Amino acid sequence: MALLGKIRKNPWLLILGIGLPLFAFLVGDAFSQGNVFGNPNELGSINGKPINIQDYNLAYNRLAKDPRLEGASQNLVSQQAWNQLLQERIISSETKELGLNFTDNQYYQMAGRFFSSLNPDLVNQNNQVNIGLAKQFLAQLQAAAQGGNPQANYFFEQWQNFNPQFNALRSEFISLVAGGILPTNSEVKFNSDLKSVQSDINYIFVDYTDYAKANGITVSDDEVKSYLKKYKKQFKKEPSVNLSYAYFPAQASDADRQKFNSSINAFLSSQVIKDEETGITDSIPSFTASINDSAYVSRYSEAPFDPNYYTKTQLENIPNEAIKSALLSNLEKGKVVGPIQVENLSQLIKISDVKPVTDSVKSSHILIGFQGSQGGNSSLTNEQAKAKADSLLSVVKENPAKFNELASSVSDDQVAAKDNGSVGWVSRFQQNFSPAYLNYITNNPKGSIDLVPSEFGYHIIRIDDVKQKTGYQLARIQKQLMPSEETQQNIFNQSSKVAVESQGKSANDFVNSARSAGAEVSTEYGLSRFQPQLPGIENTKKESDILSWAFNKDTKPGSIQRFETNDGGQIVAYLNDKFSGDEYNITAYKEIVEPFILHEKVTKSIQEKVGSRKDLNSIAKTLNTKVETANGLNYFNGNLPGIGVEQNVAAAAFGLPKGKVSSAIKGNNGVFFIQPSNKTAPPEKIMNEEMERNSIQAQNSTLVQQQLIPSFIDASDLKDKRAEKLAN
Known part of the structure; x- marks a missing residue:
């Protein structure tokens, strides 16, 4: 039972243990909580085509190995896996109907x-x-x-x-x-006109917010609900929760910081330390006076000693300005700079050694690949390739003049073979280069020839030339500022106090209590079970745990739960409200649709107030504002000074004849009335019809790429039971 408890708190145990993350993630909770209604193997469907757990597992595992999603939250990978399965079902159905096959x-x-x-x-x-x-x-x-x-x-x-x-x-x-969406001649002409026709306009602008405030125009929950029902295809009823949460990050206290600074500064002088348990006194020389920097760093630093040498050019490329300037002003052997603190990492840096080092190397090679070696297609086994490479090495060592001939004729590196096996100049810290090859050429003198195995096969390498520069070896004592045990306990106590004090109280009481305790507080509305991120706690990777708790059938509004992060931070979550897939989460949708409703109400009110007036000055007087002007407006340049881009205004200016006053125009930032004062006529002939046609075709192609599959999914009969299976 203890193991099951740990797994249910941390589903990643199964990911690491048996490599079936979603089986535990999706099925374990469902069965353990008695969800035996319907097909337990089915997570949903699209247009009647089921999506089962096995397919979901495969998609999840495939994405979890994608380097682009390294460090992504469990919920983010889960949601992307689901989206990919939806796309696969749509593509499979549509291509089958069209008779397309994968050959x-x-x-x-x-x-x-x-x-x-x-x-x-x-x-x-x-x-x-x-x-x-x-x-x-x-x-x-x-x-x-x-x-x-x-x-x-x-x-x-x-x-x-x-x-x-x-x-x-x-x-x-x-x-x-x-390819089937081709622009017509009329489209090409119209698109050309949109670009070429420019308008000077007189206009009136009334800000939405100012007018609504002055005239007491507000949006009620009932109006939001009616709007959602009216546009139900865009706004669907989906399971969601409204959640408040308080984050107590694992941060060091001021006392921890002072003690930490003292501890690292102590290495600038000699120390005498007495172990209270053993009574043994130990004398520690200063970092400057240390003789064996490697041993000193290994003993006292939290990071290992770096034996590499860096040139001045490389030091000049250090991104942190404080470290760079400190080092470049003290490039003498034995000098110590710091401590320098970058976020929570503090370090003392000593110029441990200075000597000439290889900066770049020109080399040539003969490559003998084997079956499975990276980038090759050799038929040789590993043993056969090794034997052949050994034989070639003997030949070139006995007669170095044979190297170029063999590199040109037998090497599996066909690119280098064209230049007698030359790889060219390679810097000591070359990126995307074989480590084994690089290690050999940067640690051997000019003229060396030897055999080096790598992921590409067996290399007979010849070092043709070497460039040296002064190298600086840096010994670093690095220490990470961490909260002390006392601070960690205080964080735990503070979070527990908030959780206890908020029991049975309102969400507002919880928020106030958490803020008084110094927590970082967030309230989010309309969260889905697989919300990829929770703002403010993105780096904690606790999204799935928190939302799994919130969507659990036993978690009721007003419930409180505490979660501990991997670094000892604490999150206290309060469930404000929960909605099934049969009702609208009005609070969540209100933030989205309220501006649309408000803009419609303001526009209607202004139009009613203006009535049938068709003179801009009269309209301006009625609305207690003034007439402004804007010049050189066209459909693709609808920027109004001091207001911003107003595409509806630009479109109206294009369509209205000179001198005609528009009705109320619902813009982005407010309501407009416009009157074109001057307009250029469209050209009779398009300057470059082919270019215009290609431009429209490219735009159409981009729209298809971005919107085709999502449009199919939006129009589909989609049933997503994932949240239901986790919640019940």
């Missing part, structure tokens, strides 16, 4: 392009994929991955996570739709 040729086309950075030969100079070579490469990569090669396994997993079938069909489907 082997498409599969290897995509594989060739996907892996072209590893093996440039997969795509030729005409940007065409060599299908045969791509097929061979992928087969070898898969075999090496299944054989336990870590590099091959990494790249093959990346390919699988890419989901080639879905991406190919999605791309083809979108291309077909985008």
